[in-house]
Amino acid sequence: MTAIKESSTIQENKQAAFNECPVTYVMERIGGYWKPIILFHLLKGSKRYSELKKSIPAITEKMLIQHLKQLEADGIIIRESKPVVPPYVSYRLSDTGMGLRPVMYAMSKWAVEDSEANGKAIYRSLGEFPTEEAFAGM
Secondary structure, X not given: OOOOOOOOXXXXXXXXXXXXXXXXXXXXXXXXXXXXXXXHHHOOOOEEHHHHHHHOOOOOHHHHHHHHHHHHHOOOEEEEEEOOOOOEXXXXXXXXXXXOHHHHHHHHHHHHHHHHHOXXXXXXXXXXXXXXXXXXXX
């Protein structure tokens, strides 16, 4: 893999956008395909790695591990491990991650409404779509 030239115009433009645009900032932190899905599944509380993997069957182990590490490094989730045999590791939203709950709810609500308008009605059958009450007081 080729190293990225730090002084390239593209990198300067990306850094300028990151510093000046709040949407770019958010996308840099939680953007991509898998991070919002992982966060969505952590909305209901702490989950073990195997529970996350089971709830997102299409994600590869490599991608799940990679994104969990990135989200932890960014302070959005907290990894808790207990020194027992077998190892017990769980993930939960940090205070910063909890701040994303209204954002995740708004995205989920929009998806449900838009999918219903287009005749696809997603999430209603899963029974896991968080209600507005779940975000009260946030």
